[in-house]
Amino acid sequence: MASSQSGPAMRPRLRTSFAKGDSFVPFYSGGAVAVTSDGTHIAATFGAEVHVVETHTSRILHTLAGDGEDINSLTMTKDDAYVVTASRALSLKIYQRPDMTLVRTIAKAHEAPVALMATDPTSSLLATGSADGSVKVWDLAGGFCTHAFRGHGGVISALCWNVQARQSGSSERTVQLLTGCVDGKVRVWDLQGSSQAASKPTAVLSAHAGVVRAIGVAPGGRTIVSGARDQTLVFWDWKDGRWHRRDIVLAQERIEALGFVDAASPLFYTAGSQGLLRLWDVKNGQEVHKTQVLEPEEEDDALHGLTDALYAPTCGAIVTVSATQDMAFYALGDGTLTLERQLVGYNDEIVDVALVGDDTLAVASNNTQLRLYKLDTQDHDVVLVDGHRDMVLSLDTSPDRAWLASGSKDRTARIWARASDARDGWVCLGVCEGHAESVGSVAFARQSPGAGAPFLVTASQDRTVKVWDLTALTSASRQDRLSSLLTLKIHDKDINAIDLAPNNGLLVSGSQDRTARVFRVHYQAPSKANQHKAAASLEPLATCKGHKRGVWSVQFSPAEQAFATASSDQTVRLWSLKDFSCVRVFEGHTGSVLRLRFLPSGAQIASSGNDGLVKVWNVRDEECAATIDAHEDKIWALAVRPETAEAPLQIVSGAADSTITLWNDTTAAVESEKAAAAKEATEREQAFSNLLVLKDYRNAIALAFQLNQPRRLLQLFTQVAASRPDHDAIESMDRLLADALGVQRHTDAELGSITGLAAVDRIIAELPRSQVVQLLGYVRDWNTSARTSATAQLVLHAVVRQWEADTLLEAFDEARRAKKEGFVSMAAMLEALLPYTERHYARVDRMLVESAMLDYTLQAMDGVLGPVADAEEREAVDDVEMAEAPEPEDESEEE
Template sequence: MSDEDSRKLLIKTSFKSIKTIESIYTGGKVDLTADEKLIVSTLNEDIIVTEMETGRQVHELEGDTEIVTSLAVKPNGQHLVSASRSMSLRVWDLASGECIRTMNKAHDAPVIVMTIDPTSTLVATGSADASIKVWDIDKGYCTHNLRGHGGVISAVKFHRFNNKWYLASGADDCTVRVWDLQSRECIAVLKSHVSVIRGLDFSSDGCTLISGSRDKVVNVWDWQAKKLKATFPIYETLETVGFVSKKTDFSAYDGKPSSEVFYTGGDKGTVRLWDLGTGKLIQEQEEESNSKHTISDVIYLPASQNLVAITNDQNILFYSIPQQLKRIKQVVGYNDEIVDIVYLGENETHLAAATNSEQLRVYDVETQNCDLVYGHKDMIICLDRSKDGNVLVTGSKDKTARIWKINLDAQDYSEKYVCVGTCVGHTESIGAVAFARKSTNFMITGGQDRTIKYWNLRDIKFDNIGNASSITPYQPRSLYTHQAHEKDINTISIAPNDRLFATGSQDKLAKVWNVDTGDLIGTCKGHKRGVWCVRFSTVEQVLATSSGDKTIKIWSLKDFSCLKTFEGHSNSVLRVDFLTAGLQLVSGGSDGLVKLWTIKTNECVGTLDNHTEKVWALAVRKDEKMISSAGADSVINFWEDVTLEEQESELREKEEFIVKEQELQTYMRKKDYLNAILLAMSLNQPFRLLGLFREVMESRNENDLESITGSPAVDKILADMTSEHLEKLLGYVRDWNTNAKHSNVAQTILYAVLSSHSSEELVELKDAKEMIEGLLPYTDRHYQRIDDLITQSYIIDYTLQAQE
């Protein structure tokens, strides 16, 4: 048997969580460092710093229990400035993640917007108290307090022109103001908008200011002359506006822009580029299919020439300007409740997740990069895949199931996930899907309409698929539809031979059906609550079910009798699957636990605990080396099988123990007390150690009368002991002293310790006071030099009290 086979059939008992995918953004402000290596985002009252390349969390900056209202990163990448509803400003060191400065009561109301000047010296904060303040970041004091607006400050922007610094601001009083930071005067009040100002930026020559507003227009100003040069209708409620660099590559566009180019984002949900000279639309990103999001902010990255859209559904989408606003990357900020997961790809390198959203999320397991796949009109509830992992099925609340051809090696994003079929026919949400195990010829769906449908997929060509835009999804036919249950269908599973399928429902029943005809073959009755999951064994003729009655049951497929029941979860068991060639089960429940079961013994051999809410989903990799779990806490955990490693480690420890035991016996025969005592200590053998000390005391000769223990070498060992060994030894001595037969040895060793270690040293030991107090009641009965011992003990006690 190969190593792989032996690993596969080894009863699994130990898994460890090696990585997690967690939420990093729940709405609010996002910023990136200028080198584009870190994303800084708000997660409720905390701030998360994430490495862009790997998705690894670098820092979690703990907030002050109030929601973060704004943040900004220094252009030099050294510091982050944040503001919260507590009205305080905090400066964070991005290298260490430490808060290095707090400015309390920065404003009389929360800070809504902030910006940092290009030299990384000043930060301007705009507040709901209608004031703008400018702060020296490194020195921590306010340099300017600018008042004049009649409402909440909604946009601020630094500007350097002719070696002088200016600040532009906008507010919900619909005005734009320009401030001279040297004179602290407002030098221009620009009025034209009729709604709140959401974006401000200056052109490369510094002479032109643009302002974007929720009144759906962009105004172009000559801010020095205080004149409105042009008004461009944008036809969407704007949330952001800004210029792109004149060095941007527009070679892929039809004709070079006649003037500078600016971008906009808002409630239309798309990023758009406009020509400043003509006001004409240059490019709009391709709208995502059935997307409903709006854009709350756009961040311009000049180094990579990308625009980063922050959406109201907590996604961070990267669009390349040179590639005509093609989406090249996305970071998922918040997953909500994760209700299903499956591995994708021939090598199972990716994980698809259904997350209470109409978008499918596909994670690269290694880098944690995520692709968003649009198509459904309502949230996806269930997933399944073909045996080779290259076809995926999604079932949704929009009453349809979609079939996706997966090509993870495709360079073009539009060719990675292509919808090749849409199954239309259910009258309610589809809550369960199952794909054929041996082929790609059919699938079964079931849902809240309590029916099951068999879909013929033979006419779908899964090879040589083009990109998504060139494919019209095929609509398969339903060859039969049956009323299957009296309540919602939660789960469907197809047998490994494609001849049977099973369904589980809220009506407490699991049913087994013939695939070809749709005839009912048998019913599994016994659960006291709804059945959440059914799974066929890959080896035996049995079916596993998990239920809201907190149990897992295994049923015979011959007579549909219950063969075994597993109890151990403290709440509903939401998911179950077979492991180890059908010898084990893995389950996930509403108690937040993942459990491993050995079928033969009915024993729970392992509990994996790293979730705080219901575990809705489990996915087992083909090699069973990895299990993924996900649930209502928005976390995906990756568990690695370490059973073999732990068994090998235990075996090594046992071998080392045997070797040390033999060495100890050898030392004792040779009367090498020095090494024997040290070894007995390392083996944690207090009784053996007691015998050694007794033997040393009893073998005292005339030359060792001055020795406390009877051996100067042993006295020296006790004198040279480290704090760790002293703690262990004093614990042993306390236990020995409770027995009159051993108390003489105990007090001799205690006296030797007290004679060679200062009271200050002993005071530092953990539980020192308790150990000495445990020894004192017996002392005056058993040792001739006890006065010294008591004195030293009382010194320790006194020192401890003094310290307290």
Template sequence: MSAEAGRPKLKSCLDCQKSIESVYTGGRVAVDRDERRLFAACGEDIAVLDLATGDKLAELKGDTEIVTAFAVKPDGAHLVSASRSLQVSVWSLQSFAVERSFKAHDAPIIAIDIDATSTLVATGSADNTVKVWDIDRGYCTHNFKGHGGLVTAVRFHPQRDRLSLVTASDDGMVRVWDLKQRKCTAVLESHVSIVRSIDFTHDDGGKYMVTAGRDSVINVWDWGRKALVRTIPVYESVEAAGLLQDRAAASFGPQHTRVVFSGGERGAIRLWDMDTGEELFAQAKELNAKHTFVDVIYLPHSQQLVAATSDQNLLFYDAVDRLARTRQIVGFNEEIIDLAYVGNAHTHIAVATNTEQLRVYDTHNLSCELGYGHKDTILALAAHSSGAILATGSKDNTVRVWAIDMDAPPTRRIVCIAVAVGHTKAVGAVALAHGTDVLLMATGSEDRTVKMWDLSPLRAAFEDPAGAALAAEGSGPTKLQTLYTFQAHDRDINSVCIAPDNRIFATASQDKTAKIWDVATGKQLACLQGHRRGVWSAAFSPADRVIATASGDRTIKLWSLSDHACLKTLEGHTNSVLRVEFLSGGTQLASTGSDGLVKLWTIKDTECVLTLDSHENKVWALAKRPDEAFIATGGADSTIRIWKDTTQQEIERLHGEEARTLEQQQALDNFLLVKDYRNAITLALSLDQPHRLLTMLQDAMAAPGRSGDGEAGSGSEEDARAILGSTAIDEVIGTLSPEHLERLLGYVRSWNTNGRFARVAQAALHCVLTQYTSQAILALPSAKALIAAIHPYSERHFGRLDDLLTKSFIVDYTLHAMDALGIDDSA
């Protein structure tokens, strides 16, 4: 009993629990009035996100052209979007379907705004015109011309009774339009470049207006006089600017009643006193961060600022707490290169993409933290079993070691505590020793060398990651030293892994080989030859002296570490096998490939027990949680799938179904015993048991009350006249549900192919045709095909089946069927 309990349970079912997909690919973003949903452009679509969790709620599918602008009605009922196809679409935010679509301009729309009443929408276009539309009725109310360039910003005045619209263009001109008089009432000339933002003060009915643009200034205007009050030089190209409300402004002192925020090329939000032009606060940019801000929106209820970055991230800042970052959503991951589970309870996934940022996702709410340090793309990840230490290899030729503490304040969740410098080319493989007795790190590079690094100076970090992170903030990362370096292969090294006992390690290379090395000395112990293409991945078994290798030749090979012979070869992928990992105590393997497949193998019989086809491109990354409850995969389709092991639940479900089936079988026997035909036939159809139903009908038709030639026997007179031997059976057949009726006709088609069962088949068809209308039969999805297959006579003699199922056809056909069956038609 104890041996059975200790045996690892084989996996056979993995269900995708969560997906991390692209939700933002650049441009403006929007939030509805109650701040529950965030809308972000994602290529030709618009993603609808839950603002609290970051989960994708829906996707507004576009018209295959890139979305250029959109806005949400203040009442939250609709979203209006425009794309490069020149179409404007009005979306219902209840059904997420297009309610109306029309062509608005002769060139793409660049800016959209909706008035406070949710009635009018203004569109500014590259054709130099501005149009105003009645959203619900779908017609143009105003067509304004006068701008000498692309219209880059539009904004309704917040006061409903003023009916004023402000627009700006790339020539720096700001125009004010009166919707009642249908004309331009003012031209404001001060900007000398593209104007990107227009906003109004909140507490005084829009007495002042703020405009900002790429000429590196913020202008403050007196709305009543249409005069320039102040120019604030910001010394950066501004993409977004607006005004904070009283509570956020007061956090910088009671004397600051009007505070303007701005964001642009510096990639940091800055705050300004509108009345004095004084800079109140400027964010410190993240180390090595290269992004700029393309949009910043203000959420007045939650007092947050949401900044959209040029590298497709959404950063959330507390407007009251000196712009402290509260969370971030990664909008676009590009190609997923590697994954690793990290965190105290392994609830987070570290991700390497085609960027220099280290990304760490919370698997519960999909929020993400970014770690800055590398200067080029991260290529490889290796997590320590504790989940608190992570190593990354990069195209900048360095390796960094990070302390991961996701419960710490945002600035100390991902801290670089050590740097390894020495490789002359990109580092594409990294591995950490297991446990804390041996503190080593092995790295492999495009320079074809392997380096073994001494991590003993980081012992305190393995014991107290939070303390090490705090120390690194003050003194900087530790410089690691190598124990030895040697050239390992003739071509690029793709993978490095260390055995569970920390005595040997393996490397896999594009030179078609994998090699085994001694950890202590770096001496080569074996060269595993047999693959016909480069070897992409290698993994040691946690239980046996076995190593697995995955290759571009579409195979996985298992090798003995005792005599280095190839033990087994697993074939099934249709393209290169890119990653391999042992599961279930070494009794199973998981693999991913260039064919977009994830496969689960049982080693004992070398069979693939599960294939997951959820990715649309190469699956580069594969990571398992230490308890193997979850497996994560990621690939070139920019998607991360998190798979949950549901084998036990599936076994329990199958056992439950089996038990229910046995109970229903017993119930069916009981119904037949007491001749409860209604329940017996319904249950036989539900259980999909055509043979039991056939036997039941044969027995009824062969009962003593009926003779073989259809004449009445010793039974009741009513049963003698019944088509299927019993009036009860005829009544049941006449009251079947559409699903059961279609299933019965399918049985009849099968029975009719066998001469022994043809009589029952024709009688059952006769019973159906005499009790159902032609409309009821034709409503069945496969009715025509079923009836035509049951008896060729119908199509050959009567033509099209949809014209056949009429009263006259049914009478003629049933008389023909009765004649064939030897039934007296006088009855």
């Protein structure tokens, strides 16, 4: 008895509702970037748009739509007052901060797209360099061109202002523009001279053999530093009225950005193709400090290079922009650089996610880096971990979530852990190297006697699985290469997914050959006492066939002896481990099902596909309990974050649209809201019924308007109309009573009521204007049905008779100005009422004609056949005729 009662109580609660929680959305897709002087906001290009982002939270505050063409360049004035964008449509757009309102558009600023822009220190002038080899200077306040410089040898590749205040003994200040070009030359233009003199450069500095990408002017304006893609820095000093080359320094990388950190400091920074941010002393041309770099054998300029570096003087930080759309903030100390935070502008295609620890999400995207996000905080800081030499494909965590395994296209798998001796907190404990193709799936042992896991299983496109011994690994010890205990070919095509049973006893794999295979895992841990080394073997148990296309994901149930598979045939299947038969088929996705995950209770499965949907299925009845329209592209990554005392259960989805979203379970809240709403509806229904019984029509109508429930109003008006007295009968009765008693029981007002009760008529006449408009909206809807049209016409009659046309027009005008939801103009209201009203009256006319024809036919029949007696009279006549009729003779006696 006790067990039967406890069974339903122990049944896990099904999750049926999910709401969008925190999300990591892309905001930068490459190109120009601008940062405010205090480093709190970033303006970044995103295709044809510009996103203004709050750096502390990575939240997009404003989106500038532009003109539909890709943004080629943008800049921000030094006083942070304006943002200027240039697109492929050749137009310049000037936006005013902080509300980002468009204040001016300059159409066709150049004959070719603008490659880069720069504003002067006074924030009054804007320089634009074009792909047609021309440079123009614009007055930002007036929006007109002040200077045009031509004669460059190609596309403009660098711009820098040299504005110096008036010095003692001089009446003019220095206003110069320095331009770099793809021809390797730096040109100096003087904006203070005559227009004819300004049309030619005052100096042409030739020292580079490559594209000049950056120019900087030292404090005082007497030293120029230029950096180029020929991996050199050139120092120029002003002497004897001309520029002299002082020194050439080999930078060992292609220079992409350069700038001085302070108006009074001799330090300047450079950023280049090796991903290095360096500090230099302009006085001696020596390097002062540089950030960390990858090991030489792991360098990859295309993926780890820096494309830009910007200085925020108020907060003293340098912001670097990488080729992978990452941004890093470095605090500038006493000649040192300290990494403060990192932002990911674009994750590219998310291929896998995994939960590490209690508050960290590991992300594998179309990138060689691992990206680890902090959860449960508004600060979307991310840690970037380098190590793989090619794209990371798969992730998994150890049972205690302390270790992270990653499989990559570089044919290796790596084991990662937090370490206190590393700044980013993550180090590589070991490398699993031995597969001949990409490692597409990794799986830790699900049970572990201690920290970490005893072994790791990896699956590759070479159709083999390997078992790796991890018993020698600890968070403090590291091994360059781990030993493989087993290599076994298990499929005929690529292996897409593997999973280990909760007790480490079974392994399941899914492949492009449309099958899932189950193996028994025999693992022997090393023993120091018996000097046994670790050993492992796989025993084939079954090959599960049923899917019509490749299997993309597999996972064991945490509660039952079963496992689930997801396939490109748009289905999820549940297989029994007792006889390896398919016991459930979940159908509902409109595309390939790419990933599945059991919820912790095992009673439900979450699946995602290339239709952009996440579906939650009930295992017991094969029903879809919830469908989440999660992404705009295929969802490759899925993870389930268990429920805690502080936070609800969460589903984490990552897709090819570069977006990661956390979906919070809101089942309990939704059910509570439904119960409260049902209780409230019942109470209001009872209150409305009580008001009708008490004939308190004024409060009943007010309650119906308050609840916005036209059905209740229709019920009230129908009830009132049904109680309308028969005018002729009452008038005759009143006449008899008046003759007999001399009393008049019904007044003329009661007999002439429009709705049926004079009180209801008065209520309609005294309604507020807003409620009259609302009532006419209800009447419009009621009038569309023949069943409710009589009540609609009755109420419409009451409104039209008691409200002036001008007053109704004013009421509709007030509703329009109030911008009420569902507002319909008077003209639209009449257009909706007239056709149905004419149709109803036409139907009534036809009914009258047909009834008149019936009356005429009956009268004509009476004239021919005579009047027809009543039914009782005809029945009496029939009884008499039957009694007088003779009885029939007995034929047998007659014979």
